Amino acid sequence: MEPRYNSFENMDRFFDQMRQSMFGGDRGVGRGFDDSVRVERTDEAIVVVADMPGFEPDEIGVRLHDDRLHITADHDAGDEGSVRRRSLRETIALGEAVDPETVTAGYRNGVLEVRLPLEPDSHEGIDIEIGE
Template identity: 35%
Template sequence: MTRRRSPFDEFERLFDRMSDQFEDFDVESRLAVDVEDTGDAFVVTADLPGFEKEDIDVHLRDDALQIDATHEESPEKDVKEQYIRRERSKRSVSRSLSLPEAVDEDAVSASFNNGVLTVELPKSRDEDDSTSIDIA
């Protein structure tokens, strides 16, 4: 299955560049990722220290991978400490990545170990997105 070019691809790239420039001002919410092309698959690696597996949502929609992580610490009711300032109550990060080629959605896998999320996206082997139709 080949990826068809959308007239909105250029707009998406422009918004990604603009978003990257604005994200430099807000380093707390930026999710840094590595994207590796292994030949047969794309491997996305993201550092998510302080997050738990249950805090992370990974979605694949069309040709984009979306990673969202939100961690909220609920104050304990019987905690005796009194905080002067408490800034670590909620953290969230998000990242959307456009994939350069079609992937096999049924074979995508993800793992989370020691604060590192790894998503493996095997490339689709279908070279042609057409379907053969039998003539009756």
């Protein structure tokens, strides 16, 4: 018998599509449209906190690529002939240069926290001389 998927997967897909159409896909620093993922900026870092109850740490992926933080998670639970699947996909446009060597992530009690330290002096910019 082929496993059946319940409506949670369809609801997740629906909300992802709605989020894409309403907000252009990427969540930016300081922007938020639900309480499950919060993005905060301090003087030293960007901190992303995601409420993700029910996931195990090995079911969660965190990737930094092209000034965006990508969070993915997949959880399958089932019994005889029935499978329930939960998925999460978030892309957060950082908008600032972070130091990829010092990024840290932790997951405890259903909450993922990713700390992305800013590149030193990246928010101050640089002066560029104009040649003749």
